[in-house]
């Protein structure tokens with residue numbers, strides 16, 4: 361429905377990944393994604409999307425409803441995540457404009473495959489873009505969109521977070537940052553994993569690689585603290 365936003369969940373937690381790690385934040389998770397990464401930890405936002413039902417898989421909420429829900433929490437930092445939130449950027453704009461008037465800091469997590477509208481690009485405070493590598497199981501032409509990535513690269517508020525499974529993934533990161541002229545200080549490497557054991561095992565060598573290559577490392581703090589549970 362026009363103007364309504366399909367929402368998977370809203371919750372209050374701390375940002376567990378990326379440049380704002382550790383900050384208390386309200387999370388707005390939208391439903392639907394245009395990719396289907398094999399290791400996705402929020403498959404509930406897209407796995408059933410061809411036959412998804414409102415009230416079961418997602419809730420259609422108006423910007424007014426969402427402001428009411430978001431403002432319940434004692435925090436003016438909002439993370440819009442998904443799924444892929446840019447699918448809904450037209451509908452989200454009204455909400456974002458209103459929240460900016462209310463002095464919210466808004467960050468968006470995106471897979472970087474959908475071109476942002478000018479207003480959307482201008483209003484958001486921080487983009488956590490996560491272009492997918494071949495370890496996602498997605499073919500290159502679906503996961504890397506040159507025009508979109510170049511547009512985001514031109515904005516200082518964009519950070520690029522790559523999900524790393526194996527050492528060879530670092531060669532791909534190197535190729536992508538060269539191809540799209542992404543500055544090294546904007547790159548964040550994060551181990552893939554949905555349990556402490558996998559994350560710790562991968563973090564050990566990934567931290568050493570970050571030290572060698574001058575990239576920022578990000579843990580998955582929410583998984584380490586809460587495990588792979590929804591709404592935390």
Ligand code: SF4
Pocket residue numbers: 393394395396397399400401402403405406442443444471
């Ligand atoms: S882009 Fe993100 S939400 Fe979509 S399938 Fe990949 S990891 Fe999951």
